[in-house]
Amino acid sequence: MIVLGIESSCDETAAAIVNSEGKILANILRSQISDHQLYGGVVPEIAARSHLEHLDRIIFTAMEKADISFNQLGGIAATAGPGLIGAVMVGLMTGKAIAATFQKPLIALNHLEGHALSPRLTDKEVTFPYLLLLVSGGHCQLLIVNGVGKYERLGTTIDDAPGEAFDKVAKLLGLGYPGGPAIERAAILGNPKSFKLPTPLKGRKGCDFSFSGLKTAVYQLIQKIKVKTGELEEQHKFDIASSFQHAVCEVMINRTTHALDKYRKVCQIGGHLVVAGGVAANSELRKSLKGLAHESNIRLSIPHPSLCTDNGAMIAWAGIERLKLGLVDGYDFAPKARWPLDPKAGRPLGMGKPGKLGMKA
Ligand code: AMP
Ligand code: MG
Numbered sequence: 001m002i003v004l005g006i007e008s009s010c011d012e013t014a015a016a017i018v019n020s021e022g023k024i025l026a027n028i029l030r031s032q033i034s035d036h037q038l039y040g041g042v043v044p045e046i047a048a049r050s051h052l053e054h055l056d057r058i059i060f061t062a063m064e065k066a067d068i069s070f071n072q073l074g075g076i077a078a079t080a081g082p083g084l085i086g087a088v089m090v091g092l093m094t095g096k097a098i099a100a101t102f103q104k105p106l107i108a109l110n111h112l113e114g115h116a117l118s119p120r121l122t123d124k125e126v127t128f129p130y131l132l133l134l135v136s137g138g139h140c141q142l143l144i145v146n147g148v149g150k151y152e153r154l155g156t157t158i159d160d161a162p163g164e165a166f167d168k169v170a171k172l173l174g175l176g177y178p179g180g181p182a183i184e185r186a187a188i189l190g191n192p193k194s195f196k197l198p199t200p201l202k203g204r205k206g207c208d209f210s211f212s213g214l215k216t217a218v219y220q221l222i223q224k225i226k227v228k229t230g231e232l233e234e235q236h237k238f239d240i241a242s243s244f245q246h247a248v249c250e251v252m253i254n255r256t257t258h259a260l261d262k263y264r265k266v267c268q269i270g271g272h273l274v275v276a277g278g279v280a281a282n283s284e285l286r287k288s289l290k291g292l293a294h295e296s297n298i299r300l301s302i303p304h305p306s307l308c309t310d311n312g313a314m315i316a317w318a319g320i321e322r323l324k325l326g327l328v329d330g331y332d333f334a335p336k337a338r339w340p341l342d343p344k345a346g347r348p349l350g351m352g353k354p355g356k357l358g359m360k361a
Contacts, residue, residue: 001019001020001074001075001320001323001324002017002018002019002020002025002066002068002072002073002074003017003018003019003020003073003074003075003076003077003107003316003317003319003320003323004016004017004059004062004063004070004073004075004076004077004095004098004316005017005018005077005078005109005114005312005313005314005315005316005317005318005319006055006059006076006077006078006079006091006092006094006095006312006315007078007079007091007111007114007310007311007312007314007315008051008055008078008079008083008087008088008090008091008092009079009081009082009083009084009087009088009091009111009310010042010047010083010084010087010137010138010310011031011032011033011035011036011042011047011050011087011310012029012030012031012032012309012310012311013029013030013032013050013051013054013055013058013091014027014028014029014030014058014310014311014312014315015028015055015058015059015061015062015312016028016062016311016312016313016315016316017062017063017065017066017068017316018121018313018316018317018320019320020074020320020324022120022121022122022124022317024121024313025065025066025067025068026061026062026063026064026065026066027062027306027311027312027313028058028061028062028065028312029058029311029312030054030058032046032047032050033177033178035047035050036177037176037177040171040177041167041171041177042084044084044085044086044087045086047084047086047087048084048086048087048089048090051087051090051091052090055090055091055094056094059094059098062312070098070101070102070104071102073102073104074104074105074320074323075099075104075105075106075107075319075320075323075328076095076098076099076104076105076106076107076319077095077106077107077109077315077316077318077319077320077322078091078092078094078095078096078106078107078108078109078315079091079092079109079110079111079114079315080092080108080109080110080329080333080334080335080336080339081110081111081335081336081337081338081339082110082111082112082138082336082337082338082339082340083111083138083337084337085335085337088335088336088337089335092108092333092335095108096331096333099331100331105323105328106328106329106330106331106333107318107319107322107323107327107328107329108329108333109315109318109319109322110339110341111310111315111339112134112139112141112339112341113148113149113318113341114314114315114317114318115134115136115276115277115314116132116134116143116145116151116274116276116318116341117145117148117314117317117318117321118276118303118307118308118313118314118317118318119272119274119276119301119302119303120317120321121303121307121313121314121317122303122304122307123301123303125272125299125301126272126274126301127272128145128146128147128150129144129145129146129147129263129266129267129271130144130145130267130271130272130273130274130301131143131144131145131256131259131260131263131271131272131273131274131298132144132145132274132275132276133252133256133259133273133274133275133276133280133289134275134276134277135161135162135163135252135275135276135277135278135279135280135285136161136162136163136276136277136278136279137161137163137164137167137178137277137278137279138161138163138164139156139157139161139277140156140157140161140162140209140211141153141155141156141157141341142154142155142156142207142255142256142259143341143342144262144263144266145274146266148318148321148322148325148327149322149327151341151342152342152345153340153341153342153345154207154258154259154262154263155206155207155208155209155255155258155259155348156208156209156345156348157208157209157210157211157348158208158209158210158348159210159211159212160210160211160212160215161211162209162211162248162252162279163179163180163277163278163279164211165211165212165214165215165248166178166179166180166183166248166279167179167180168215169183169215169218169240169241169244170182170183170241172218172219172222173186173222173232173237173240173241174232174237175237175241180278180279180281180282181281183241183244183245184245184282184283184284186237186238186241186242187238187241187242187244187245187284188238188242189235189238189242190235190237190238190239190240190241190242190243191238191239191242191243192242192243192245192246193243193246194239194240194242194243195221195239195240195243196243197214197217197218197221197243197244197246197247198213198214198217198247199214199247199250199251199254200212200213200214200251201251201254201255202250202251202254202255203254205258206258207255207256207258207259207262208255208348209251209255211248211251214244214247214248214251218240218244221240222240245282245284246284248285249284249285249288252285252288252289253288253289253291253292256273256289256292257292257296260273260292260296260298269297270298270299271298271299272298272299272300272301273289273292273293273296273298273299273300273301274300274301274302275289275300275301275302275308276302276303276308277308277309278308278309278310279308280302280303280305280308281305281308281309286302289302
């Protein structure tokens with residue numbers, strides 16, 4: 001079975017062709033970084049227009065590279081949310097059009113499920129249930145993955161996502177966009193112990209995360225240094241980047257340790273800790289998690305960095321997992337801006353209450 005996967009939830013326009021053995025026949029991606037760089041972050045309207053401009057060509061390139069025709073496809077999987085709604089619509093509508101034209105099954109995929117199942121694409125030993133740390137530009141969650149479509153959320157962020165914190169701190173330091181890789185490069189030249197930054201929620205009960213206080217602390221630190229020395233020297237930037245990255249890793253390890261305790265109640269021995277999402281590309285975080293997995297006697301599985309950030313292959317693969325179970329969707333499936341993996345999970349403590357005008361976040 002061969003599936004076309006289409007991804008357009010944020011600022012990557014991507015299409016991939018994957019078969020049911022997990023062979024990636026084509027994986028084409030166009031990052032919109034240059035479209036948004038000037039603004040220091042993703043502009044939703046520009047993202048949607050850019051997907052519209054490039055998606056058809058990217059799909060045709062993927063089909064050509066895989067050397068197959070639309071008739072040979074077993075199904076079309078397209079991200080149907082969560083994400084920037086205009087961006088999601090472009091990919092989903094294109095997927096629907098191809099599926100309807102060639103009378104193929106449509107899999108309207110939850111983008112987060114794409115990330116969640118991605119480790120099974122390259123590591124066949126990852127079996128259910130596994131513990132998932134999903135860390136990206138828009139999300140931060142610890143979940144037990146019990147099966148396709150079966151997720152139990154143990155914790156989430158009560159404010160910002162870690163990728164967003166990386167991007168914001170990089171912006172404050174003038175390191176450019178996207179911030180994650182820029183911070184990582186700068187951090188190599190800095191000392192992680194130069195500045196003691198807060199590690200929000202570390203040591204507290206539970207598995208939730210918080211990053212906004214850390215962001216504010218970096219902002220205040222920069223102001224303090226500027227008042228003292230007039231300007232931020234290069235070495236200051238490296239040291240702040242390194243200290244910030246260190247604080248993020250400390251929080252991640254602490255919260256994941258708590259989640260491991262809960263996971264051990266459903267999987268007493270063996271098992272897998274799986275990490276996905278763009279921030280999982282961070283080598284310092286990968287190193288820290290390797291240490292934790294070793295100490296906790298659990299196998300660690302992190303996809304290659306190119307499969308951690310948004311891509312079409314993870315969408316095609318999750319589509320295959322769903323197709324194998326006969327889980328397909330109607331051509332009238334509506335795109336969703338919000339779409340939690342575990343709809344039963346309550347709002348985390350400290351996130352505030354929904355206002356009269358509706359739900360926050
Ligand atoms: P995603 O939302 O999964 O596409 O991931 C994008 C986010 O991951 C952005 O916020 C990036 O700044 C972040 N990111 C990408 N590479 C790294 C890295 N090496 N270290 C930390 N964050 C990263
Ligand atoms: Mg993502």
